[in-house]
Amino acid sequence: MLHEVSLVLVGVVILAYGLEFLFSHLDDPREPRRATPTVPVIGHILGFLRGGFDYYGTTSQKTDAEIYTIGILNFKVYITHATRLTQMIQRSKTLSFRPFLQVSNKVVTDETHALFNGELLENFSAVSKETLTPGPRLDVQNLRMGHELLTEIDDMLKGSDVQLLEWAKHAIVQATGAGLYGVQHPFRDPEIENALWTWEDRRPRLDVGFDPLNRGYNARAKVFEAFRKYFSNMPDDASPIIRERQKILAQNGICEEDRYKMQAILSTAAYPNTVPTLFWTVYEIYSRPELLEAVRQEIANKAVRRSDDGFILDLAALQTECHILLSAYQETQRTRHSQVAFRMVLEDTLLDGQYLLKKGNVLHIPAKPTHMDTSIWGPQAAVFDPYRFVPAGAGEEARERTKIVPSSFLPWGRPPYMCPARQFASTEILMTMALLALRVDLTPANGEGWGKPAVRSGMEVPTIPRPKEDMRLRVTTRKEGAGRWAVAIGVGKTRISLASG
Secondary structure, three states, X not given: OHHHHHHHHHHHHHHHHHHHHHHHHHOOOOOOOEOOOOOOOOHHHHHHHHHHHHHHHHHHHOXXXXXXXXXEOOEEEEEEOXXXXXXXXXXXXXXXXXXXXXXXXXXXXXXXXXXXXXXXXXXXXXXXXXXXXXXXXXHHHHHHHHHHHHHHHHHHOOOOEEEHHHHHHHHHHHHHXXXXXXOOOHHHOHHHHHHHHHHHHHHHHHHOOOOOOOHHHHHHHHHHHHXXXXXXXXXXXXXXXXXXXXXXXXXXXXXXXXXXXXXHHHHHHHHHHHHHHHHHHHHHHHOOHHHHHHHHHHHHHHOEEEOOOEEEEEHHHHHHHOHHHHHHHHHHHHHHOOOEEEEEEOOOEEEOOOEEEOOOOEEEEEOHHHHOOHHHHOOOOOXXXXXXXXXXXXXOOOOOOOOOOHHHOOOOOOOOOOOOOHHHHHHHHHHHHHHHHHXXXXXXXXXOOOOOOOEOOOOOOOOOOOEOOOOEEEEEEOHHHOOEEEEEOOOOOOOXXXXXX
């Protein structure tokens, strides 16, 4: 029996290596060479299951090729982070992100999936970009968001401790919901808020049709139903992006049921990344006492003014004058993001006249190898430097800095497909951090210091990994920040000077 099992195992191994050899030799010789998996056929799958998109950091370290292929039998993904190639990719019309903007036909009808293309897709994307551009309309959303954050921090201060990740999840959903959907948004209902996170946790499984207990499907159905009710009587304070999207979908023949499903899918995409970004920004700043003090002094001096009974946070000054806070936030993104830019190969494309990318395959451009590249960021690329993005002479003693090229900072994607909500989301993070820093002392409840929290591994929706375990913090009101707080739009420029543009 043991002998027979051994023979079967040997046969399986020979078959696996044979298949790997066969499919690699069926590739066109002009295609980028395949990266060799640790285990034939299933090696790359195991790598993704263990490390998610961080796996690209591992594979990129094993080759000096500027572009290579991850192949699983006949399925291929081309990988590159070479600057000179990515610049060509950005100009190419046959390497496009547009197909990934289409809503899955597993959720909407086949008719809607076919309609949501071409001119409709272009107009939908244009409206998203226009309505999230800094200006008076976005200011109103930011102000509503700020009012909600004041409430969430007031509630935090009523307790003696808090689970940081859980608090961030609730605060971001409530604040973003108020900004986008109005004060009475769908996630005011705790049941719908919980359903949102159940859906998000299971979204990768739903994408491949694996949800045997239907928990993800049932949670998604609850969110869809909440959005159906919301859009049946949309409130007056719904943001321009929500109103304009709904208008365009209706004008182009998208049925009512699919309209609210699409709004739910596309509008809730902000939460999974904003929450862990806030968690790690709080961690990176609060775990460094000197940095925390510098951030507090900067905000207090540049973005806060006294009122009769307390303080007013000036949003315009926060967005444009608080360079240390903005730098620490962006350095958190740089060192932790596993963002990957996606492109579909629409037609056979000869990149740089030498690399053939075959139609129907996918091109991935991972950010992490670029963010850790010492030729771009200097010899300390792997070290968290909270002052890395501070302009020379602003808030810190003069020192030599590596010039930051926008195309090297990639949490928001790569041109021309930059996240249109980057100003909105960044304002939310900066506002939350400013109000926390000035009003709240946070210390680890275990009394053992901040440590280095482990992160989750494997395939997840967020492109910035969540902590493996939540962090319980002791909450204390700062005497210097005691009093009534308000948020005001302020006067001046309203665009945050993000390194990515």
